[in-house]
Amino acid sequence: MSRRSRRQSFRVDRPSARLLVVSAVLLDLLFVVGAVAAWPIYRAPAFVMVVAIALASAHVIAWAGVRWRLSGWWLALLTFGVYVVLGLPVVAPAMLTGGGDQALRGLVGVITAPVTGWKDLLTLDLPLGTYQTTLAPVFLIWLSVPVAALSLAWRARRLWVLAPLLGLLLPIFGVLFGAAALSDPLAWGPLMIPGPIEMAVGAAAVLLALAYVVWRTLDDRRRSLRAAEAATGIRTTGRSGSAVAGRIAISAAMVTIAVAAGAIAAPLAVAGQPRDVLRERIDPRLEIQAQLSPLAQYRSFFADDRYDEVLFSIATDADRVRLATLSYYDGRLARVLDPSVDGSDQTTAFVRVPSSLPAPGGTVPATADVTIAAYDDVWMPTVGSLTGIQFRGESSSALADGFFYSPSAQTGVVLGGTALTTGLGYRQEAAVPTSLPAVADLVPGRTSPQLLPATVPESLTDWIRAQEAPGGGEGLALLIERLRARGFLSHALSIDAERPPLWRAELGDYTFEPSRAGHSTDRIDAMFTALLQRETDVGGEDDALLVAAVGDDEQFSVAAAMIADQLGFAVRIVLGARLTGDELPRCEDGGCRGGDVSAWIEVQDASGVWVPVDVTPQHENAMSPDVLEVRDPEVPTEVHPEGAEQVLPGDADPADNGERSDDPLPESVDWAAIWAGARIGAITLSALLLVTGPFLLVLLLKAVRRRSRRSAPDPVGRVTGGWDEYVDAAVDSGLPAPGTRTRQEVADLHGAGDHGSRATLLATWADRSVFDAEPTTSADSDRFWETVEAERSRLLAERGWWARLRARLSLRSLTRRTRT
Template sequence: MSAPGRRDLRARRAPRVRLRFFVAQAALLDLVIAVGAVATWPIYRSAAFAVMVIVASVAAHAIAAAGLRWRWNAWWLAGATIAAYLVLGLPLAAPASLSSPAQALSGAVAVLRAPVTGWKDLLTLELPLGSYQATLAPALVVFLAVPVIALSVAWRGGRFWPLAVGTALLPTVFGIFFGSAALLSPFVVGPVTIPREALVGLAAVVAALGAIVWRTISDRRRAIATAVASTGVRATGRPLRGLAGRIVTAGAMVTAAVVAAALAAPWALAGQPREVLRAGIDPRLEIAAELSPLAQYRASFADETYARTLFRVDAPTAADRVRLATLPFYDGRVARVVDPGAGADDPRTAFARVPSSLPSPAGAPSRTVRVTIDTYDDVWMPTVGAVTALAFDGGDAASLADRFYYNAETRAGVQLGEPGLRAGATYSQDAVVDDGAPSLADLDPARGGPVLGGDVVPESLVTWVEAQEASGGGAGLATLIERLRARGFLSHALTVDEASPPAWADDLGDYAFQPSRAGHSTDRIGRLFSDLLAREGEIGGDDDAALVSAVGDDEQFAVAGMMLADQLGFDARVVVGTRLTSDEPTLSTCDDGVCTAGDLAAWIEVRGDGSTWVPVDVTPQHAVSPSPDTQQRQDPKIPTEVRQEQADTVLPADADPSDGGRRPDDDTRAAPDLTALWTALRVGGVSLLTVVLLFGPFALIVLVKLFRRRARRRADDPVERLTGGWQEFVDAAVDHGHPVPRSQTRRELAAHYGGTAGATELATLADRSVFDATAPDPSDGDRFWAVVDAERSRLDDGIGWWARLRARVSVRSLLRRSGRASPTRRPMPRRRRDR
């Protein structure tokens, strides 16, 4: 075949070769990105995520291909990507909002805000997210922008193509950093246990390595083909055999590394927590700063709050309790919802935001509960049973949902928003209500001994338990709780006005008041059992009515019941809430679902060796009052004259009605209300951050060019001042769309950039300053820069404001290779050699 024929054949084959190159390069990068999609799947676990990834990938390939075809610069590619995000955002990132126009508008706003604020949802919501609100928007940003950048860099070639592979790994990084803090269930292959996270990481590394190897081989082949075409000399040797050997060697090395990592990963990661961004984001600090709801319990029985309606509950008949807070921690001073010292991996402290739904315990059916807030304004959310879904109503529903956190282990929720729950707030809750819970007597201990230490449990409690000689297990605990309630007496105050008894005392009917100190510290519980032991020592027998001596209310008796359960080997925790129904008529309940402050109660939940928590009421009786003449039933060993008329009531030492409710270092002074100020600062900060993110890069480009121009204009060396002015003219032309200079002379560039007298003068003066034997005059710099400013203005003539703005923020002059071919220092003049 003749040489022209071979050239024609190569010309016809060239488009097909380029097409195969583009397709193969895209396929390898898509494989790397697909591994990232697998890594991100546990965050969502939804078909909507798969649809989003596919559609975003198709749109990204179209944008990258269009940018390659029409040679778009970075700003056009960014604009097309942003436009695609705005168009696809609502149907892909918030598909649930398409059910109504109002929800669609709300979803569109959430999609617009997601690139700035949506990352918080990924870190605070309970996984998996599904398609809840606009939580898919951050993933859409990643899976739309990453392919556009990676394909554009790889297809356009150049020495920066390795950045395309690094960019394609970003979805994998996204899936790891925003994923769960708990490891997924591993793959078990015979005796080998392989963590799924390790497999995903290995797959990403292997896919990226494959893309790099293929691109390196492809570039080498093209370079050899170009050399052969230009020189006609063919390469000798057997490149295929050498290539096959290198591939086999690389494959063996990768296989060995994968096998070694698979064998070593389970041993190396055993017992190690998974550090992700989610592990450092939780509301525990805010919850820990709140006062214990058990310490605030007695304040609800003051006359000014006792009859106040807190909330209304519309619940199914099977629901018998409303939970406000669960307190599984006790340090001897106060029972707490969270323990600041507990680790982040403790499920009792794992408060997280609720996505669209939570799995039902044991697959039990959910029932709908509706709660309406009246005067209740605390952070502890009224919930029924196990929450599987919760939706707020009203205009502030979005802000309330953003600050609602739930702990599935303790079945407790908190509302940390500002202003939070207030009158008129309503929400619907899907709940799983436990039916047919086992009785306390049927439980078996979960362990062989107590968990609470001797510094927390009073000695009098241990002595009282031993004195009861009750059997072990659930039956023994039921006996101890029954005796504790029967020998206790209900009282909500330390002192009362006998002429005007409190409202809670009137509701108890025929009631004889007894003083009771607040608090539930170890000392307070110890006094409770010391009174029981003293009465049993004086009276003896097992007549509960005669042995009534422990005075208190649910605050003390709940903690006492928790300690008793712990002593017998049971898991126990305190719950504060209200009862909707009760088998005991003496216990307060919410009438027709209307819960008042006087209906607040505290009980304990006990768990044996199973997973079911059994609620146990611990409220003491109020029908039989402690006998005032108990000490007269036995003759005193040392008769003493008692002068009753001189006896005065003396408060216990350091008595404090709020004992245990506030830490010693808490400041009781009323702090100024800065809610409006913080709200304004937060809104202003978010707005300022949005403006900075949107316009900051453009402002930065303008500032960099301004400083560059100032440095060139004020250069000390006259030559640098003139050559810097020439570079400023060239940069301005490049930013206005003129081609980047390659090997042209200054006069050729001046002609190419307009050919005006001013451009020609700039080229002449710049050449003279470099090549002339004498240095330019300093005054020439001012005249030169005046011409530069005139030429920059000329480049703006005849174009619109949008084109001028685009030139100001263009980065072409910042990224172009330096076109200086001449030194900035003048050459020394040659000296004539004397012959």
């Protein structure tokens, strides 16, 4: 068939304007419903613009496929090319104009979005806004899915039924990557409808898909009847207007009843069931749980090499800077996360921060400019409640990707191998409380303690009863005040008297007392046992004579938290530094040294506000000598060496270690660098497989098909398989498909000149092998396949490089039997 005749037949098969317009309108409505379902993920005007540009581009690409009859592979390549070219200016125009480095990172983010974009969608807190390239998956999905759906609707004769099914993927995207919480329920008299927006979106999507299927079925039937009338001259009798109206009314009533029944039954069916979305499956809590307790490392800041070293500098109007919030205590360690709670607990979830977070009520905006010096931990210095953050420097993009924040705990961390380095800076937007109530005015929100009884020493509850303090905030203020006044500050188990540590020298007239590290229940029990014993020995209420508990913020913060819990307050421990005040250590001129790090507790009032309470013990009143002197036993103990048995020490508790060894740890393999390289290689390989995998799959399928045909057990089967191989090669090269034609008709259709004689020879040979009485031999089948391979090579040799590649990757031969 000549090229002109093929064009003419194509014009006959070209879809009508009515089919193009109606199909596009119905499917576009389905695409828009999908955009409505995904709107809560972003809630930004840029999302609307990205969807509009993607849909417009999809219509142009699909129409180009119809106009020039492009194959599926060319449509896929054209779609991916449009995505790459328009991706960065559409989804992240700010990165395009932000300089070469920003533009390059944005382009990489757009290209890798099909592989890694889901991570940004699931680990960032909603709404995402226009954060970096998080809109790239939207542009890709609202471009590729409509191209495929419109191409099927406009060009496929039977597979058009897949078009609305592809359109339903867009609302599903909004559900899977959306929030776990439904929209506010809708009350209609005694009927309560949960998630009315989600229900409306789902119903609209299903009804639109159904409407398209019904319309297309009726349209195909109408065109078939017209074709039959044109071929036979026999007119069909249509239904009367009343019959059509009746059918429409019945159908509409059935759909209305089904939707109404679903709206009523669905809430009852899913009542009490959680809404499972992909967002709930991603949680960085595993990396956070692998970190040591920040409070267990408290005394490391008071070593001489860190005590006077500036960790970071901060410029802000806030009065405190927070490093970590520890809300859980298990009797051994105070922790940021409760290891007994699974990752579905959203109240303790750490999420990536989008462009901004909402400010809590009763707050005013504040800013903090932070510059990292010698601080290298994962816990980020922050103030107040974070509402936004902008990193500065070469590694700003990597830090933004690795930064996670817990709004409930007001704690930020840097994970994923990203580290804080000297010179790193960032600007934090925050919200700080307008005013805070006094501790004595606080009202507890509970009536019973929350800590497990096994984690609270009996000596602490005995000491609380011995103070005869009132309840509520007044009692909390009194008990914390007495605890601090009767405690004594010490940061070490022992010191060198000739070369005292820097913290000892800065305290001035100070009498050293040994204090072991750790904040386990046993350590807290020792403190309150000493306090009770001192009260028994001395009596009275003179705090200067009742000093007996030795420790620092590590122990006293845990002790104060236990006291607040016993009084019914929600409480948490905070590790950070003070920026104002003269009575306790604070950061001078915004430079926070190791010796400025402290710990305090935050107590929650019944109104929900958290109030900081300092717990650092005093150091002016030394412990009385009569408490420290220990007399030797008056009755000597008789020792029998020959009967002594060796008793091995118990397992060491890392939380109760006193002095830590200064010996360097043995060097180990840098698995972080190896893992980073392996991850980059895996991402690169995945991207290559994503791009080349479909092409390799087509080549593999054709090779397997050819091998099975050539190795058929029967010589006749090998000959007929060789004919099928020739026909497939001709179809992939652009020649017409055989349809219902015989072999000789196909040879005449494909043949011209000498080539036609070879095609006729193959057709005659194949017919003879099937119908001739003389059996076909294996030698005949081998010669037949040699002729087939020569004809395949000729068909490819007559074309250019691109045409040969397109023929090898063509899907026409794989789908021609389905079309037939």
